[in-house]
Amino acid sequence: MSNTFLIIDDDINIRKMLKHLILKNNLGKVSEELGSGEHAPEEIVFYNPDIVLIDFLLPVKDGIEIIDSAISLGYKGKFIMVSQVEDENMITKAYENGIVFFIHKPINMIEALNVIRGVCHNIELEKSVILIKNAVFNIEKSQNVVSTPNIHDQMVNIFTDIGIIGESGSKDLMNVVEKIISFKRKNFSSTYQLQEIYQQIANEENATKDTHINARTIEQRIRRTILKALENIAELGNDDYYNIKFTEYSTRLFDLKQVKQEIKHLHAAKEDRGKINIKKFIEGMLSRLNF
Template identity: 25%
Template sequence: MHKTSPLKKGCCWLNKNVKIQEASKSFQKLQFENVYALGGIFMNFYIADDDPDTIDLLSDLIENDFNNSIVGVADNPQQAYDDLLRLRVDIMLVDYGMPVMSGIQLIEKLKAANSQPHFIMMSSVSDARTRTAAYQAGIDFFLEKPINLAETKHIIRLIAGYTLMTDKLNRIFELVGSSAPYHLPQSQQRQQVDRIKSILRFLGITAETGCQDIIRIISLMVDQKLGFSDIDFASVLHFDAHTKKIVFQRIRRALKVGLNNLANMFLDYPENEILMEYANNLFGYKNVHNEVLKLKGVQNNGGQISLQHFFDGLLQESIIEK
């Protein structure tokens, strides 16, 4: 029988011990980051509730944080189920007492289909039996109605922090060569959305009302690997013709601000490679050039906005490693 030398055994033990120490240090660092830097978490939310007032209240609360995106809402369980099979959702807020199918039945059906976001259940019924059934179904937290905004915001941040910790723990396990035992849906898509939001910050349009619309649409494109022209706005995002028109107008106004900001940067750094790349991929160089000429007073008309060019270019930029 071949015996491993004591020296080799010692080296193997030392290498393994170093990796464990590195992982331990990384874990301590992650704990600090999660407590003090939760502002950097990018989360996709879905709301299922048959009360439109609750949906509006939660939407305002969630989208008040730029790092959050609502990728869908539904007033009936079947629609929510169909959407969850298509979308990447990190946190789902679901009402217990929806008609036809209860919130608990919806969660069980989703888990059976291997769709497993984190669940926050809301209910005006808060007896012990209901709570027990909800937790046994796999929810992360139970909120009583009427919704307390401060409590809801706090719970969302806690669950988001746990999700981020899970993601980073997976990376640590990969670093030390172990298989990652923690589950997090599509971290690659999350990284793409992170890059997209960095680009929107660079363009200076995160404060524009159309920015959340941009994030919602591009998140769908990332999750389903769609081009802009492939999106069925009516069935997937539930936009009727009037809503679609209003949303597109908001987006165009936001992109006009971004185009103007990019053109102003070109005045100072006309040869910058990053500016050139964004000009070509997001707006088309000709449109940025026309916007520059307008800023210089050479012509009255600036650049034009093409939603398809912008969204398809933004999707491509999210894939490019910087």
């Protein structure tokens, strides 16, 4: 892969570890490494890497400030946050501000590799979409008609793998992913808003079924479905940690730490359940689909 990376972390050992992981697995090249948040937004814009690996807690400026500033300066690449932050509200805020994945410290190398590979794959798909749009702009509509069933079939296969194809919220989840793909085809450099998509789906359902649901209802149905997927993946890992479906989906669709927590819950009901992040799940789906 020809992707470029910029690593921002005040721990030199973490920077070396991530750089080694990238180079060893031929994921791309590291353009620059930074040890603090000072001048980080300007450096990001200057080097314009495909992917920024960034810590949450940094000297001078924290990760969220850097992401906001870089985006405001015109940076359109991907952010992967690598941090020991445990607070769920802070992690959710990071997702809301533009990161596509969150890798916890201490770093699990398998998780980190799968996450970075997934984001690289997603970037390649986006680049392919741009090339296709430029080459066959006048027949874009007919292309969408042809590709959409294939995307649906791919999602059916994934949902079957993780045991949620029969869940009531699986249709909502498919609808969300299809709408995001459509959005990306038209606005490849823009960021989608899940709440807007939920509301759009709610409006469509209200119009066709004469119901009165809202975006919150759609989100709850999707959340329950993803929680069921987490439970199923945890059961696979509990039975066989090296199960091919477990290794594929535990880090691509979920936070591995939360999968392990769900496994603990399976052993003892008094243990808290693992938590899910809808955007991480969806980004993982997008990285797995060919569109």
